[in-house]
Amino acid sequence: MNTSTLYYSKALNGSDLPAKTLCLTFDDGPGQHTLSIARFLFEHHIRATFFVVGKYAFHHPEILAELKAMNHIIGNHTYDHPDMPVYLSVDGDVIDQVLRTDVLIKPYAGQEVYFRPPYGKWSKEVAEELNKSMLTANHIGPIHWEVAGIDCYYWYNNWPVADAAKRYLDDIEQNGHGIVVMHDDVSDMDVVKAKNQTLQLLQLLIPQLLEFGYQFVGLDEIPSIKEASAQKDQFTLRDRKGKFLCLNNQNQLIANGKPDNLQNILQFQDLGYGKIAIKASNQLYWSTAGEAGFLSAKSTEIAAEETFDLITVNKNKLMLRATNGNYLTIEKNGIVSSSAQYMRQAAVFRYVNHNSFVESKLTLQQRFKLLKKKLLFIKSKLQQKL
Incomplete structure (x- = not known):
């Protein structure tokens, strides 16, 4: 892995965590359930990471402030929650998706910003595009996971919370450690927002995990992510x-x-x-x-x-x-x-x-545009001398 890049072509995860060590992360907020989840975790001395969507963070700076006060980590999950490889393929501005959210979370996120792409979708081309901008030089990502965020599908289908807790427990036991994804809100399924029961899921799951001997760490305590942080810029x-x-x-x-x-x-x-x-x-x-x-x-x-x-x-x-x-x-x-x-x-x-x-070679059309800009610049300088 090239440790001098800001955005890696392959995702970072928690595979190097010790056995029975978990890192909890939450996507798609902030929303109406975010603070109740954050407070529950805070009361259990669990420090989580909340990857927020810019269009929601814009309306809830007070939630970001409380997350920071509870020592949770705030990460970037883009502004509109697009599938990044597809978005780039149709000439979408992936840099803008990151930076618009940065403006909103920087007062609460600290010096380093962790980035998770929506749906975990990623490509070498997206990494290269984001690495072109100096403004993204304090980002670390993409942050992936070992235990997938299947909670929203349980809420969508009205399946019992106990079943969701059992599924998470089974997946965690199978992996033995790593980054876990849940959702404090749902960005692209509005019908699920009111059905969200992730707090109730945690209330069932956390006591069981503690009983089984699991411990919890922050995202910035994962060895590979700490290494990326030291080399990123x-x-x-x-x-x-x-x-x-x-x-x-x-x-x-x-x-x-x-x-x-x-x-x-x-x-x-x-x-x-x-x-x-x-x-x-x-x-x-x-x-x-x-x-x-x-x-x-x-x-x-x-x-x-x-x-x-x-x-x-x-x-x-x-x-x-x-x-x-x-x-x-x-x-x-x-x-x-x-x-x-x-x-x-x-x-x-x-x-x-x-x-x-x-380096990429310029097309003839790009060369023509650059030549046109240079000629306009020379023309403006000549006019200033007249």
Whole structure:
């Protein structure tokens, strides 16, 4: 498994948990049953993860706040709950599905965001698409499971809660450990919402599991997920000419790096409100505190000079603006500085997820569009000089 990717081509799960160790997760909320489930678990000292759907989270920030107060984990389950591979195949914006929910859950989810795709549906193509965006660099996923979330089908068919509890117990005993999925709400079957009896299911199931010697852990305690968390956010940036940003001997930032050079590798920290800090390969933060606004990596802490506005151009292209209001640009000698007063002078950087980004050749139509944009840009600059 390539541990430098943000989204893995294969799902993460709880297969490396010790015997009789479970991690409870809940999908499709928040809804009318979410808090009663969360409180029951809290009373039993069980820390669960709630993968929330953005269109519901938008209306219930108070539920997210209570989940956080009870020390439960809040994860991202997209905004509209689409089948991600199918959605991408019809030109759906999978990055937007993730980021729209991020905006809603970030105040409650912490620095790292765990991601589970609806229905567990996933593909290499979805992973590659999501890995193109710097804005998803603090995500860990896709999170899969060992014990499937069959509870909603019991509620849909009006089958007894006791039967659902027995089915879960049998599946858990068969697996012996792992991640368990249940539903605190149901995103795509409105007729089931009022029938939800997951709380009653837990009230039957948890005492039996405790009696059988099972213990419960949080999602962030699973070894493979902890490993993914530690490695998730490595990336590189390169300029229009294809040169990677790296450090020179004076720890100044320059556009002169070559592919597969460890000096190119960067990490970033999301500071909220569209602001980020970037850590260079020497494990020090980029800073504009140097001479003439030249960027260097010499700071161990994040202050104003180490803070940048992230401006997304498209999926994998971006601009950066320093707190002095100037944009980052590349001088003729290749040194990166914060001297561009206007956006038209700013450098456009290409985000490359380390070891996971796959170059794709442009079609003739795409090349024509790029040429047209360049001609319009040149025309606008000529008009400014007149």
